[in-house]
Amino acid sequence: MASSDVKLIGAWASPFVMRPRIALNLKSVPYEFLQETFGSKSELLLKSNPVHKKIPVLLHADKPVCESNIIVEYIDDTWSSSGPSILPSDPYDRAMARFWAAYIDEKWFVALRSFLKAGGEEEKKAVIAQLEEGNAFLEKAFIDCSKGKPFFNGDNIGYLDIALGCFLAWLRVTELAVSHKILDEAKTPSLSKWAENFCNDPAVKPVMPETAKLAEFAKKIFS
Amino acid sequence: MAEEIILLDYWASMFGMRTRIALEEKGVKYEYREEDLSNKSPLLLEMNPIHKKIPVLIHKGKPICESLIQVQYIDELWPDANPILPSDPYQRAHARFWADYIDKKTYVPCKALRSETGEKQEAAKMEFIEVLKTLDSELGEKSFFGGNEFGLVDIAFIGFYSWFRTYEEVANLTIVAKFPRLISWAQRCLKRESVAKALPDSDKVLKSVSDHRKIVLGID
Numbered sequence: 275m276a277s278s279d280v281k282l283i284g285a286w287a288s289p290f291v292m293r294p295r296i297a298l299n300l301k302s303v304p305y306e307f308l309q310e311t312f313g314s315k316s317e318l319l320l321k322s323n324p325v326h327k328k329i330p331v332l333l334h335a336d337k338p339v340c341e342s343n344i345i346v347e348y349i350d351d352t353w354s355s356s357g358p359s360i361l362p363s364d365p366y367d368r369a370m371a372r373f374w375a376a377y378i379d380e381k382w383f384v385a386l387r388s389f390l391k392a393g394g395e396e397e398k399k400a401v402i403a404q405l406e407e408g409n410a411f412l413e414k415a416f417i418d419c420s421k422g423k424p425f426f427n428g429d430n431i432g433y434l435d436i437a438l439g440c441f442l443a444w445l446r447v448t449e450l451a452v453s454h455k456i457l458d459e460a461k462t463p464s465l466s467k468w469a470e471n472f473c474n475d476p477a478v479k480p481v482m483p484e485t486a487k488l489a490e491f492a493k494k495i496f497s
Numbered sequence: 498m499a500e501e502i503i504l505l506d507y508w509a510s511m512f513g514m515r516t517r518i519a520l521e522e523k524g525v526k527y528e529y530r531e532e533d534l535s536n537k538s539p540l541l542l543e544m545n546p547i548h549k550k551i552p553v554l555i556h557k558g559k560p561i562c563e564s565l566i567q568v569q570y571i572d573e574l575w576p577d578a579n580p581i582l583p584s585d586p587y588q589r590a591h592a593r594f595w596a597d598y599i600d601k602k603t604y605v606p607c608k609a610l611r612s613e614t615g616e617k618q619e620a621a622k623m624e625f626i627e628v629l630k631t632l633d634s635e636l637g638e639k640s641f642f643g644g645n646e647f648g649l650v651d652i653a654f655i656g657f658y659s660w661f662r663t664y665e666e667v668a669n670l671t672i673v674a675k676f677p678r679l680i681s682w683a684q685r686c687l688k689r690e691s692v693a694k695a696l697p698d699s700d701k702v703l704k705s706v707s708d709h710r711k712i713v714l715g716i717d
Contacts, residue, residue: 325598325631339590341597351586365573369561376563377547411547 280305281333283319285312287491289383289440290342291330292481296436297346297360299477301353312495343375346433358430367419371426374415375437382408383441389448390496398452405456412438413462420464424471431475439472446485447492502527503555505541507534509702511607511656512564513552514695518652519568521691523575565596568652581649592643595635596653602628603657610668611660611706614716622668633676640685651686655696658683662699663706 280298282305284291298305310316310329322331322338332339332348339348350360362368385408389401419426419434426434449456459466473482483491504520504527506513520527532541532551544553544560554561554570561567572581582589602624609621632654636642642650661672673680686692710716 334587337587339587339594341594344590344593344597347593348586348590351589365570366556366559366561368573369566369570372566372569373561373563376566381547 279335281308282306283308283310283316283322283331283333284329285310287312287483287488288329289444290328292440293342293436294330294332294345294349295481296431296440296477297349299480300360300431301349301357303349303353303356343372343379343433343437346436350433359432360427360436361433362427370415370419371432371434371437374412374419374426374434377408377411378438378441382412382438386441386444386448390444390451390492402452402454402456406458406461409457409462409465413465416464416468420468425468431472431477435468435472439469439478442469442473443483443485443488444492447489450485450489451492501557503530504528505530505532505538505544505551505553505555507532507551508697509659509705510551511660514656514659515564515652516552516554516567516571517695518655518691519571519581521694522579522581522689523571524578525571525575565600565649565653568649572649579647581652583643583646583648588643592649595632595642595650599628599632599650599653602631607657607660607664610664610670612710612714618668622670625664625670629672629676629679633679636678636682638678641682647686647689651682655683655686655692658686659696659699659702663703666703667706667710 280303282291282294282298284295284307286309295307308316308318310319315327319329319331320327322333323329323340326340328340330340330342330345332345334348334352339345346360362371382405385401385404389398389405392398392401416426420428423429425431426438431439445457457466457469472478502520502525504513504516506517506529508531517529530538530540532538534551537549540555541551541553542549544555545551545562548562550562552564552567554567556570561570568581582592606621606624606628609617610625613621632642639645641647642654664670665672687696
């Protein structure tokens with residue numbers, strides 16, 4: 275398929291946008307990256323995602339696919355013969371991957387985001403405690419899912435690795451802002467090792483924002 | 498073949514109904530266990546320690562939580578009987594999107610509709626009407642959300658039909674008169690045995706919620 279067939283509407287700093295970018299990299303699918311300007315929404319975005327008006331939106335032969343984790347599954351379904359499988363092959367493992375991805379978006383990321391907006395010290399402490407509790411759940415989930423391999427998905431990164439790993443740059447920015455390790459090797463050794471391996475993956479490196487650049491951006495948008 | 502499937506559920510849960518429908522569509526035998534939500538069983542808390550919610554599907558001792566995840570799991574294990582997700586990747590993404598939309602947009606307002614009064618309930622009413630308008634528009638003139646075949650999005654939303662009477666009564670909402678296409682769609686779904694079996698009587702739901710509002714919440 276010609277690369278002009280696949281377009282992704284997104285933004286470099288968005289962890290949700292990172293998800294389909296990693297997936298497209300895993301499948302070696304070239305695509306045109308259409309960057310939105312922070313603070314405004316393009317006509318194309320509003321037309322392609324009228325329900326949520328959010329990025330990322332994948333346009334495949336001009337047909338839109340919305341919601342980052344749904345886009346990742348679509349990429350896996352569509353380019354199934356290319357590259358490694360993104361979703362696990364066993365139905366129970368798939369259910370676990372989907373369960374933890376939903377948990378990450380609904381609970382873990384919500385805590386991370388509320389931290390960046392948190393006011394006083396007490397509020398910040400409460401959110402850190404929430405995140406650390408979440409990390410403990412994810413440490414156990416990692417041990418269960420990985421079955422001794424380096425990633426949630428086994429030998430290669432997959433759906434759940436992508437669902438969590440996309441937040442690592444923002445996590446680092448948050449840790450710098452509070453001078454506190456939220457992902458702590460002492461408390462969650464397996465998850466910490468996984469994070470390092472994830473960031474070094476060739477499908478991830480080109481699209482993971484640099485911490486310094488992201489920290490600058492965060493200062494700007496949260497000031 | 499005894500598959501050893503247990504479903505921990507609550508009779509009036511529109512989420513639990515999804516899983517019941519999926520199991521019935523596939524002709525899979527399972528043990529239904531009613532949970533008292535004010536006194537959750539040790540098994541429920543053990544099998545869903547993160548959310549502590551129903552429905553929980555337990556298959557050969559292993560838990561699967563979250564109704565839409567359960568429905569997809571069931572569809573993947575029994576792919577030949579009555580497929581729930583379409584085979585085309587774009588149509589699958591489309592189905593997942595709308596099922597996800599229903600979950601994202603109904604949970605909060607529906608809770609407020611049944612347990613709140615005054616401004617909070619009014620705000621929830623506006624939200625829920627928007628959802629109905631959006632779903633009505635998405636359904637259009639099709640028989641089912643996916644087209645000609647009953648599938649994931651229908652399963653995701655049909656349970657809410659058994660709550661329409663309750664919302665009309667306790668929240669003073671107009672649904673049946675305003676959304677005839679959605680009502681026709683619901684009647685079409687109810688012709689399927691899986692749906693007819695899974696959905697409780699609307700009046701029973703209304704009585705249960707009215708009693709709860711009066712007795713437990715102290716609302717007149």
